[in-house]
Amino acid sequence: MKIYRVNMTEGTVRAEEVKEKYATLGGRGLTSQIIADEVDPTCHPLGPNNKLVLAPGLLSGTNAPSSGRLSIGTKSPLTRTIKESNAGGTAAQKLAKLGIKAIIIEGQPQDGKFYTLKVTKDGVELLDGTALVGQRNYDVGKQLRSEHGENVCVVSIGPAGEYKLSAASIAVTDGDGRPVRHCGRGGTGAVMGSKGVKAIVIDDTDAPGVSIKDKEKFKEAAKDFSKMLLNHPVCGQGLPTYGTAVLINILNEAGGLPTKNFRFGRFDGADKISGEAMYDVINERNGKPTHGCHPGCVMRCSQVYHDKDGNYLTAGFEYETIWAFGAHCTIDDLDAIATLDRLCDDIGVDTIEMGVTIGVAMEAGIIPFGDADGAIDLLQQVGEGKPLGRILGNGAEFTAKAYGVSRVPTVKGQSIPAYDPRAVKGVGVTYATSTMGADHTAGYSVTANILKVGGQVDPLKKDGQVDLSRNLQIATAAIDSTGLCLFVAFAVLDEPKALPRIVDMINAQYGLSLTVDDVTELGKSILKTEREFNAKAGFTNSHDRLPEFFNEELDPHGTTFDFTGEELDEVFNF
Amino acid sequence: MQLEVRLFANLRDYLPKDSKGQVKVELPEGSTAADLIKHLNIPRDLPLIIMVNGRREPENHVLQDGDRVGIFPPVGGG
Incomplete structure (x- = not known):
């Protein structure tokens, strides 16, 4: 599995091997650990030194029932504490099937522009998101699905995230493509907005899938x-x-x-x-x-x-x-x-x-x-x-x-x-x-x-x-x-x-x-x-x-x- | 004695449709919550949550005239 590090200051994406200490962590355990390891607790939540971490859970992407929760971690602009907010929808399953342990978004764009991250089997790329600025979540999803295919999952912020308001959420589309599942609490959407990321498109076409060491035992337990x-x-x-x-x-x-x-x-x-x-x-x-x-x-x-x-x-x-x-x-x-x-x-x-x-x-x-x-x-x-x-x-x-x-x-x-x-x-x-x-x-x-x-x-x-x-x-x-x-x-x-x-x-x-x-x-x-x-x-x-x-x-x-x-x-x- | 009874979720099916899950029930003095459940013909294959005047009570709880009784099947959310 890989961790992708997206640096919004430089506009670069780096794929990293998963450190041993993170190997058996997932979801909240992983997002909170990465935030604790990499973010100065006294930083401004909306400044360049805060980070936003997305991680599927340990069992996401498998046949374990009801295992599709996505965790998003950051320092919260609402509480100023550490924050993990999780949501359903299809993002966690797709990320896990793509072999992605976590995505870390850091820095801040110098040009004040908004971008879209596209996640596929080939990795993560940064695309221009200017055309989506000001749009609400339903329209963002519609637009991105027309460009990237009807089966992609869209993780996005609405205008509230762009304004960096402390109640802003991050929307995750459900199986019908609707932005109705949210990492709601703690203003994670404001942090995503502060990073200049309007949306993340996840396309799991030809994804390798989750590897399971003992398939029979897993199947029986699930x-x-x-x-x-x-x-x-x-x-x-x-x-x-x-x-x-x-x-x-x-x-x-x-x-x-x-x-x-x-x-x-x-x-x-x-x-x-x-x-x-x-x-x-x-x-x-x-x-x-x-x-x-x-x-x-x-x-x-x-x-x-x-x-x-x-x-x-x-x-x-x-x-x-x-x-x-x-x-x-x-x-x-x-x-x-x-x-x-x-x-x-x-x-x-x-x-x-x-x-x-x-x-x-x-x-x-x-x-x-x-x-x-x-x-x-x-x-x-x-x-x-x-x-x-x-x-x-x-x-x-x-x-x-x-x-x-x-x-x-x-x-x-x-x-x-x-x-x-x-x-x-x-x-x-x-x-x-x-x-x-x-x-x-x-x-x-x-x-x-x-x-x-x-x-x-x-x-x-x-x-x-x-x-x-x-x-x-x-x-x-x-x-x-x-x-x-x-x-x-x-x-x-x-x-x-x-x-x-x-x-x-x-x-x-x-x-x-x-x-x-x-x-x-x-x-x-x-x-x-x-x-x-x-x-x-x-x-x-x-x-x-x-x-x-x-x-x-x-x-x-x-x-x-x-x-x-x-x-x-x-x-x-x- | 008269009781103010509310049934919730699928238990509403045990009351007439126009009652909207709420009825007045006459029972003899000294009746328990279990007696009320029997009186309403609610089947006993699921555990029930019984609230009398907003407090959870066991089935052997003796009811008083004027009690507000709510009965729930297992419910959850969050």
């Missing part, structure tokens, strides 16, 4: 693992049928659906924006309730959502997006939220960061709570690069500062997502302590707190939450390195034979003899690397805290986020 996913009620039934939006009702029922900028735990309009409502609407309009974001996914939690006239509107319409523009902004119109989702994908911004920001804009009185048309207008202004749009596009904390708002739900500058930390305390511990800023995926304690997956821990009490968050953060760092979708965790947490099967697949592919304990050690070592980077960037334990308004009681349970600093610091006791 088949078995696939069965475990299909047999698990969440992975095999819940996710394919309703997608992630099914969580709206259960969080609402549990009193943990943050409503009106985290004032209430329940939203009166929850029913109208629930996964069940979405399922009915999709079926009425001949959309697709079940849709995979990449070939080989057995969970297929994505969906295709049509507008009132039965025309395609958006896909990959997730719970957190619906929460952010819905309950958080008190908008109960699913079509309006779908339009906002489409706009985010097209402009290239993180739906969580933008939804939370629009809620903060409502808090500031720019538009009233519940104003769907106003929200759409604000988001358009982000895409158009208007002054207010540029404020909003830099995220919730920036917007709050600009308007003197103190009720701002962020940790390390990144917006808190869809689970109130007072009613789902385990995930609150993760928000506070994650190396990524507030990030539910970093240690998804919602499992044992709400979903009865991987045991049961009372969401309203402190007991067991620190241990739960720690264990999940360690496991997640490891899973994020495999290229497997994090949703396999639902089965892994309930089925003791599942994790050994993941280890079997890695061993068979790479000719290793890792054990389950090695996976835990890998997770720990990734977190330590990331913590060390953050410490050098100036972060201390005092940054591992939630905003003070989480001391206010939350209805309906009247609970607060009541962990002491010392208790939170116990997460990293290893």
